[in-house]
Amino acid sequence: MPETRRSFLKQSVATVAAVSATGCAPDGESSRRTGDLSADDPGAGPAPLPAPTLRAVAEAVLPEELGAEGRERAVTAFERWSDGLEPVAELSHPYLVPETRYSGPDPRPGWAAQLQGLEKECRARHGTNLADLDVAGRRQLLARGVGQAGPGLGSAANANHIAVALMAHFFASPVATDMCYRRTIAKQQCRGLEGAPAEPEVLAARTNGAPSEGRRGALTIATGAAP
Amino acid sequence: MTRVIESDVCIIGAGITSAMVAERLAERTGASITIVEAGGRTASLAERTHTRARMLAYGENPYPNDHIPDQTGTGEMYRQMVVGGSAMHWGGAIPRYSPEDFRLQSLYGLGFDWPITFDDLEPYYQEAEERIGAAGEQGPPDCDPRSRPYPMPPLPLSYNLARMREWTDRAEVPFWTQPWARNTEPYRGRNVCQRCDTCAVCPTGAKYTPDFALDQLLTAGRIDLIPRTLVRRLALEPGTDRIAVAEAVNRDAPDEPVEFRAGTFVIAGGHAWSSHLLLLSANSRFPDGLANRTGNVGRYMTGHWFVSGYIDLPMRLYPGIFVNNSLLSHRFASPGPLDRYVRHDIRLWESDVGRAPRLRNGDGSLLWGDEIMADWRERTESGATARIRAYYDVLPDRDSRLTLDGTNTNVLGDPMPRIDYRPDPTTLDLEDHTHTTILGRFEHLARTAGGSIMSTRSSRLYEHPGGGCRMGDDPATSVVDRWGRTHDHENLFVVGAPTIVSSGCANGTLTFCALSLMSAEEIGKGFDRT
Ligand SMILES: Cc1cc2nc3c(=O)[nH]c(=O)nc-3n(C[C@H](O)[C@H](O)[C@H](O)COP(=O)(O)OP(=O)(O)OC[C@H]3O[C@@H](n4cnc5c(N)ncnc54)[C@H](O)[C@@H]3O)c2cc1C
Ligand code: SF4
Numbered sequence: 001m002p003e004t005r006r007s008f009l010k011q012s013v014a015t016v017a018a019v020s021a022t023g024c025a026p027d028g029e030s031s032r033r034t035g036d037l038s039a040d041d042p043g044a045g046p047a048p049l050p051a052p053t054l055r056a057v058a059e060a061v062l063p064e065e066l067g068a069e070g071r072e073r074a075v076t077a078f079e080r081w082s083d084g085l086e087p088v089a090e091l092s093h094p095y096l097v098p099e100t101r102y103s104g105p106d107p108r109p110g111w112a113a114q115l116q117g118l119e120k121e122c123r124a125r126h127g128t129n130l131a132d133l134d135v136a137g138r139r140q141l142l143a144r145g146v147g148q149a150g151p152g153l154g155s156a157a158n159a160n161h162i163a164v165a166l167m168a169h170f171f172a173s174p175v176a177t178d179m180c181y182r183r184t185i186a187k188q189q190c191r192g193l194e195g196a197p198a199e200p201e202v203l204a205a206r207t208n209g210a211p212s213e214g215r216r217g218a219l220t221i222a223t224g225a226a227p
Numbered sequence: 228m229t230r231v232i233e234s235d236v237c238i239i240g241a242g243i244t245s246a247m248v249a250e251r252l253a254e255r256t257g258a259s260i261t262i263v264e265a266g267g268r269t270a271s272l273a274e275r276t277h278t279r280a281r282m283l284a285y286g287e288n289p290y291p292n293d294h295i296p297d298q299t300g301t302g303e304m305y306r307q308m309v310v311g312g313s314a315m316h317w318g319g320a321i322p323r324y325s326p327e328d329f330r331l332q333s334l335y336g337l338g339f340d341w342p343i344t345f346d347d348l349e350p351y352y353q354e355a356e357e358r359i360g361a362a363g364e365q366g367p368p369d370c371d372p373r374s375r376p377y378p379m380p381p382l383p384l385s386y387n388l389a390r391m392r393e394w395t396d397r398a399e400v401p402f403w404t405q406p407w408a409r410n411t412e413p414y415r416g417r418n419v420c421q422r423c424d425t426c427a428v429c430p431t432g433a434k435y436t437p438d439f440a441l442d443q444l445l446t447a448g449r450i451d452l453i454p455r456t457l458v459r460r461l462a463l464e465p466g467t468d469r470i471a472v473a474e475a476v477n478r479d480a481p482d483e484p485v486e487f488r489a490g491t492f493v494i495a496g497g498h499a500w501s502s503h504l505l506l507l508s509a510n511s512r513f514p515d516g517l518a519n520r521t522g523n524v525g526r527y528m529t530g531h532w533f534v535s536g537y538i539d540l541p542m543r544l545y546p547g548i549f550v551n552n553s554l555l556s557h558r559f560a561s562p563g564p565l566d567r568y569v570r571h572d573i574r575l576w577e578s579d580v581g582r583a584p585r586l587r588n589g590d591g592s593l594l595w596g597d598e599i600m601a602d603w604r605e606r607t608e609s610g611a612t613a614r615i616r617a618y619y620d621v622l623p624d625r626d627s628r629l630t631l632d633g634t635n636t637n638v639l640g641d642p643m644p645r646i647d648y649r650p651d652p653t654t655l656d657l658e659d660h661t662h663t664t665i666l667g668r669f670e671h672l673a674r675t676a677g678g679s680i681m682s683t684r685s686s687r688l689y690e691h692p693g694g695g696c697r698m699g700d701d702p703a704t705s706v707v708d709r710w711g712r713t714h715d716h717e718n719l720f721v722v723g724a725p726t727i728v729s730s731g732c733a734n735g736t737l738t739f740c741a742l743s744l745m746s747a748e749e750i751g752k753g754f755d756r757t
Contacts, residue, residue, distance in 0.1 A: 096688060
């Protein structure tokens with residue numbers, strides 16, 4: 001029965017890639033502990049994602065073209081999205097399939113554990129915080145955790161690694177589409193019918209109103225709202 | 228104690244076909260009308276902004292409580308059982324069937340003729356379009372006949388679709404805007420479309436959903452709507468073939484039976500549950516189920532299959548401008564004389580397939596931020612993608628069948644439906660020819676654009692399904708007459724999808740609505756006009 005499956009998944013612990021990006025547990029038994037926390041106490045909220053480490057990851061995996069402000073908006077949007085995520089939620093019914101489908105178990109404890117593990121490995125290998133490591137060094141650490149993921153970005157909620165989740169969330173946003181095309185497409189935003197026939201307007205750059213020139217100048221684009 | 232609810236007309240089901248029948252009867256007769264719906268209420272218009280946001284962010288179902296967990300059949304059928312039915316979720320594409328669909332045997336020597344023609348149904352098509360609020364433009368009249376204009380102008384072609392239409396014009400294949408149940412003008416108290424582009428759940432109310440019509444009828448005091456109440460069985464007046472009562476259970480108080488007594492009963496339960504209820508209602512007079520003296524209930528289940536693909540176009544498009552509008556051609560559904568039978572429609576959408584951001588490039592190398600963006604840009608600047616799909620008709624077989632499945636019961640112990648669709652052997656004989664012809668047309672379109680086919684696939688999902696209580700003049704081969712009245716029970720009607728003879732090569736709901744309105748005209752004859 002679908003409901004049984006839902007209850008099962010609700011109770012099951014998100015151990016998605018809880019073993020850190022480095023392949024080692026964040027701290028001794030902590031991947032188990034993280035899991036136990038939500039299994040034993042379903043009332044407890046998800047483990048918070050450590051903000052400084054999340055931002056250090058974002059700097060390594062989101063486009064530089066966003067600029068610091070744009071990147072901060074993208075990370076904040078991700079945090080809001082992550083806060084609102086409900087594990088094992090009922091999904092839209094697939095067309096002509098008489099079953100109820102649910103989203104997976106909570107990925108957040110796994111992501112939090114990965115972030116802790118990254119800091120730990122960074123200190124062990126490089127004697128520094130992740131934020132103080134250069135971007136190339138951060139990417140090397142992240143690449144092992146990302147493993148065989150891809151070739152598509154998939155949905156953020158299904159990402160087995162926090163870096164992939166961050167990228168999947170950002171690149172699915174209307175902001176990213178506009179940035180890619182350098183046009184104001186504003187996908188899935190209620191835009192009225194009048195503008196539909198026109199070629200979308202060229203996206204203005206914040207600095208001088210000119211089209212964005214790669215990584216120079218953060219773009220004047222709205223951040224996708226979280227529900 | 229049994230609760231008894233009496234009315235002139237009892238309609239079982241509160242989906243779009245029910246809304247059509249109720250609205251017409253309420254407007255044109257003084258009949259008292261009760262609608263009984265197994266499901267409850269789902270997200271109101273005011274709540275849809277929030278549920279839409281969650282659908283976009285997390286893929287969640289925007290219509291909470293839209294199904295009954297233990298009321299689950301096997302085979303292709305809709306999950307939704309809710310006030311408004313499946314058309315709460317629908318996309319709202321509302322093409323008509325083609326005139327040929329009604330005369331396959333006469334014109335091509337295969338399949339079956341309907342007992343009615345396109346011309347018989349045409350006034351009801353128009354009426355359905357007016358009730359729903361259809362926005363559309365007429366295609367070439369020889370393949371898109373209609374007697375009056377659409378009630379509203381079509382959705383505007385987006386920049387992307389306009390470029391695509393320039394291309395299809397060069398290929399000399401006529402395409403026009405898909406007709407939609409979405410407002411391009413304020414209509415019947417509902418908003419104009421705002422191009423939010425999530426039509427599965429429309430936050431503005433521009434897309435027609437049946438709850439709007441049902442709520443207006445409730446406010447006007449013209450119907451009683453009894454939700455969360457499952458009709459389990461129809462029972463006869465002792466000694467006659469007339470239906471006396473619909474026996475139901477209130478899902479919130481299963482120990483308190485509910486009886487609906489009415490002069491006329493209308494089953495508007497959709498393609499699966501309508502036949503199911505008739506089969507469940509077997510009694511000593513009708514041991515194989517009501518309306519089933521000739522054994523046709525649950526047979527000739529039907530739908531259409533499709534071939535689809537993606538075309539690489541050497542043009543600059545911007546996917547995301549308006550994904551929920553599309554181009555449509557019925558040219559090949561009205562092909563004139565044929566050496567070998569093949570009929571289908573074609574529709575085209577903007578798409579980002581092959582041009583979406585990705586984590587690994589063609590070599591499998593992992594990409595990060597700027598690299599992902601650069602790889603994405605390169606693929607969007609080198610061309611664009613069109614999604615293409617052709618629905619083609621599947622001739623239904625007598626053994627394409629809905630039966631009661633004793634191995635799968637609901638909490639009340641009632642067997643659930645099982646649908647084993649099966650095509651007529653002719654469809655299988657024609658399948659290769661059909662696919663080759665359609666793919667040839669895709670190829671022609673791609674070549675004209677200077678583009679190429681990226682990928683294709685074929686599907687045997689029975690889309691826009693119907694059948695199970697097909698209409699006909701001969702009771703030996705059908706369940707209902709052209710008006711939806713069952714041959715066996717003069718006060719029992721089945722309306723919409725279950726009554727179709729074949730499923731054409733276009734979305735079916737507008738046809739189901741037109742047929743329901745035709746039934747409503749007949750049902751209304753028994754009552755004073757208002
Ligand atoms: C995602 C999606 C997209 C779609 N898009 C399109 C589209 O673009 N164009 C198109 O033409 N079609 C589309 N469809 C199909 C369309 O929604 C259906 O064809 C249409 O809604 C069927 O209406 P109906 O009234 O026949 O049945 P339903 O909508 O199934 O309504 C029947 C109602 O009867 C109730 N019922 C059944 N049995 C009983 C009983 N025994 N007791 C009490 N109540 C009962 C059910 O609970 C249900 O609510 C789509 C469907 C889906 C799911
Ligand atoms: S595009 Fe129009 S009909 Fe579709 S969701 Fe938006 S407003 Fe509603």
